[in-house]
Amino acid sequence: MKAEIIAVGTELLLGQIVNSNAQFLSIELAALGIDVYFQTVVGDNKNRLMEAIEIARNRADIILFTGGIGPTEDDLTKDALAAALGRTLHIDQLAMDHVQRFFDDRKIVMTENNRKQALVIEGTTPLSNEIGLAVGIAFAEDNKYYIVLPGPPREMKPMFTDKAKPWLQQHALTSEMPIYSKMLKFAGIGESLLEDKLIDLIRGQSDPTIAPYAKEGEVTVRISTKAPSEREAMVKLDVLEKKIADILPENLYANIDVPLEQLIVDWMADAGLTLSAAESCTGGLLMESITNIPGSASMFAGGIVCYSNDLKKKLLNVPAAMLEGPDAPGAVSREVAEVLAEQVRMIGDSDFGLSVTGVAGPGYSERKPVGLVFVGLAERGRKTEVYELNLKGTRENIRLRTVKALLYRLWRRLEERKVATPLEGSALQ
Numbered sequence: 334m335k336a337e338i339i340a341v342g343t344e345l346l347l348g349q350i351v352n353s354n355a356q357f358l359s360i361e362l363a364a365l366g367i368d369v370y371f372q373t374v375v376g377d378n379k380n381r382l383m384e385a386i387e388i389a390r391n392r393a394d395i396i397l398f399t400g401g402i403g404p405t406e407d408d409l410t411k412d413a414l415a416a417a418l419g420r421t422l423h424i425d426q427l428a429m430d431h432v433q434r435f436f437d438d439r440k441i442v443m444t445e446n447n448r449k450q451a452l453v454i455e456g457t458t459p460l461s462n463e464i465g466l467a468v469g470i471a472f473a474e475d476n477k478y479y480i481v482l483p484g485p486p487r488e489m490k491p492m493f494t495d496k497a498k499p500w501l502q503q504h505a506l507t508s509e510m511p512i513y514s515k516m517l518k519f520a521g522i523g524e525s526l527l528e529d530k531l532i533d534l535i536r537g538q539s540d541p542t543i544a545p546y547a548k549e550g551e552v553t554v555r556i557s558t559k560a561p562s563e564r565e566a567m568v569k570l571d572v573l574e575k576k577i578a579d580i581l582p583e584n585l586y587a588n589i590d591v592p593l594e595q596l597i598v599d600w601m602a603d604a605g606l607t608l609s610a611a612e613s614c615t616g617g618l619l620m621e622s623i624t625n626i627p628g629s630a631s632m633f634a635g636g637i638v639c640y641s642n643d644l645k646k647k648l649l650n651v652p653a654a655m656l657e658g659p660d661a662p663g664a665v666s667r668e669v670a671e672v673l674a675e676q677v678r679m680i681g682d683s684d685f686g687l688s689v690t691g692v693a694g695p696g697y698s699e700r701k702p703v704g705l706v707f708v709g710l711a712e713r714g715r716k717t718e719v720y721e722l723n724l725k726g727t728r729e730n731i732r733l734r735t736v737k738a739l740l741y742r743l744w745r746r747l748e749e750r751k752v753a754t755p756l757e758g759s760a761l762q
Contacts (some may be wrong), residue, residue: 334505336362336369337393339385341401341410342484343376354399354482354489361493365501366511366559367395377407379416386417390477395505397497400484402467404446410481411470415454418474425453428461428468435466460496464488471500478505513566514557516590517577521741524552530580534573541573549730550737551593586744593740594622600747601632601684608743609681610636611649611673613664613690614706619736634681645669649676663699665690667707667719674709675717685746686711687739694728704731708739710746718742 338355345352352374359369371393375385382401389396401410415422428451436443450467453459460469460480465488470481480497482489519527524547528535531554535543541558556573560566578585586593601608610619620636623629637648642664645651651672655661662668670688678686691706692698704724711717722738724731 334367334394335392336367336395336397337371337373337389338369339373339375339382339389339396339398340484341375341377341382341398343378343407345374345400346376353486354484357486357490358397358399358493361498362395362397363512363514363557365498365506367501367506377401377409379409379413382409382413383417386414390417394476395478395480395501398479398481399489402450402469402481402483404444404449404467406446408449408467411452411454414479414481418454421455422452423455424448424451425459425468426451428453428459431461431468432466458500460492460500462488462492463495464491469496471497471504473504510559510561512557512559513563513570514555515570515574515588517554517556517574517585518587518589518591518593519552519554519581519584520550520586520593520737520744522552522581522584523547527552527554527581527584531577534576534580541569543573543577549733553590583745592626593737593744595626597740597744597747598623598626598629598632602628606685606747607632607634607681607683608685608687609634609677609683610687611677611689612636612638613640613645613673614693615689615732615735616640618732619687619689619739622736622740634683636681637677639673645673649673649680651676663701665692665699665701665705665707667721670707670709670719671711671717674711674719678711678713684713685743687743689735689739691722691731691735693731693735706731706735708735708742710739710742712746 338358340352340355344350355372362369373385375382398410401408411422429448432447432451433443453468453470457470457472460471462468462483465483465485467483469483469492472479482492482497524545528545531543541556544555546553554577556570558566558569574588587596612619617638623633639645639649642656645656645664646653651669655668656664670690673688673690674686677688688709689706692701692703694703697703706722706724707719708722709717709719720742722735724734
């Protein structure tokens with residue numbers, strides 16, 4: 334079945350709030366085997382809302398509304414839907430009792446406009462609001478299914494989960510198969526190159542389907558299928574995952590939705606390995622990404638943010654001759670990245686030392702271009718490696734991409750060592 338989500342509220346069009354309701358509902362509907370083909374946002378205008386309803390009726394089997402059912406004059410969803418379908422509105426007594434009780438319990442006089450929150454369209458099933466006051470509704474007409482939900486996510490989510498979802502399953506979904514998905518996580522590769530590598534699979538897809546999408550510094554591929562049971566779905570998804578893993582063995586790091594830094598923290602903690610870091614242009618962003626993960630205290634010894642040359646010399650023993658003078662390579666160099674990684678590893682008595690030095694922008698530094706970054710990886714008992722990055726984007730983009738690139742290099746090194754027992758869902762199981 335095809336669904337459309339209509340989010341109502343001028344504040345959404347103005348960008349004052351993000352439409353997180355549509356994201357939640359799309360995920361929930363997909364799990365029920367319902368394909369969301371359209372998401373519409375309409376302001377608080379009855380005529381435009383009625384136009385949107387008419388369009389949705391001609392292209393969707395299930396239409397869900399969020400927002401516009403509160404007590405104010407601009408809450409028009411039920412009015413517009415009733416008018417579009419030629420139905421009347423009336424007060425639902427149970428919903429009205431709920432509204433009245435809210436004010437009585439707080440010893441507040443209820444204004445007349447709050448009665449609007451108890452309105453339902455004739456012939457519909459009321460969906461009680463356990464968190465707020467506005468009652469939702471669900472009904473079917475001409476083989477179309479309508480669900481009206483409140484706008485605030487804290488009210489909408491439980492109403493959908495506890496009331497609307499069971500109603501849909503009972504009335505509309507007697508023959509639909511649920512959708513099952515896996516999230517394949519990649520690092521060290523961009524979205525365009527990943528798509529190019531997988532282009533034959535993408536062009537030949539039917540079932541399961543392949544959908545890549547990117548965040549800063551990493552790419553996720555969602556593979557999905559419809560099946561009568563999870564077991565049957567996993568058989569199909571596992572076959573496709575194996576094909577993808579064979580094409581990109583050095584980039585696929587997990588088949589669950591987990592950040593790379595969590596995988597690294599868990600592996601190192603399980604293996605009893607430790608890490609230290611020295612950061613210049615990323616200013617502690619690398620250390621923040623690691624220490625945000627629960628359990629990092631057992632594997633992260635600490636780090637130093639060494640923006641200035643003085644701190645590089647005093648705290649990390651970088652020779653002055655490397656940093657200053659006409660023949661010096663300068664702070665942004667392979668040589669300095671190597672010393673920083675080795676020194677912070679030794680100072681922390683860690684198994685690994687990571688370093689970052691570069692130009693995040695917006696201007697040049699040491700006559701070196703924005704986006705030139707060197708990252709170092711030192712390991713006890715092994716030769717230190719330094720990688721040159723040439724990144725594009727804003728200052729924040731460059732800092733974040735640097736962190737992701739360095740974490741990817743560390744993950745590759747850990748994979749070589751075959752450390753620990755991988756996290757459940759790891760691509761290395």
